[in-house]
Amino acid sequence: MNRLAKIIHGLGERELDLIQKDLDAGNIERLIAQRRKQLSIPRESICPVCGQEVGKNEHLLLEFGPQDLRQRAVFDAPDCLKYFVEERLVKHEQKR
Numbered sequence: 001m002n003r004l005a006k007i008i009h010g011l012g013e014r015e016l017d018l019i020q021k022d023l024d025a026g027n028i029e030r031l032i033a034q035r036r037k038q039l040s041i042p043r044e045s046i047c048p049v050c051g052q053e054v055g056k057n058e059h060l061l062l063e064f065g066p067q068d069l070r071q072r073a074v075f076d077a078p079d080c081l082k083y084f085v086e087e088r089l090v091k092h093e094q095k096r
Contacts, residue, residue, distance in 0.1 A: 040072075048073055049080035064088070 075081040
């Protein structure tokens, strides 16, 4: 049994009613989306262009690729992001 099921199993009727109300209002979905967004931000990474360490509060994040196979790259400065995108476009054009 997962943790959420254990928590729900231990709740009383009043608490279950409140959770159902939050569920119906979309509050739980919103909380989950916010938490997933927080977890998706990399803590510390290395810029793929210049190799500099990128802090969690000072980065540029690029998501690319098909919807079912998203990739992420974290950059330390706009010039590195620009270089990365331009290189990807050149490689993409060469494949055609």
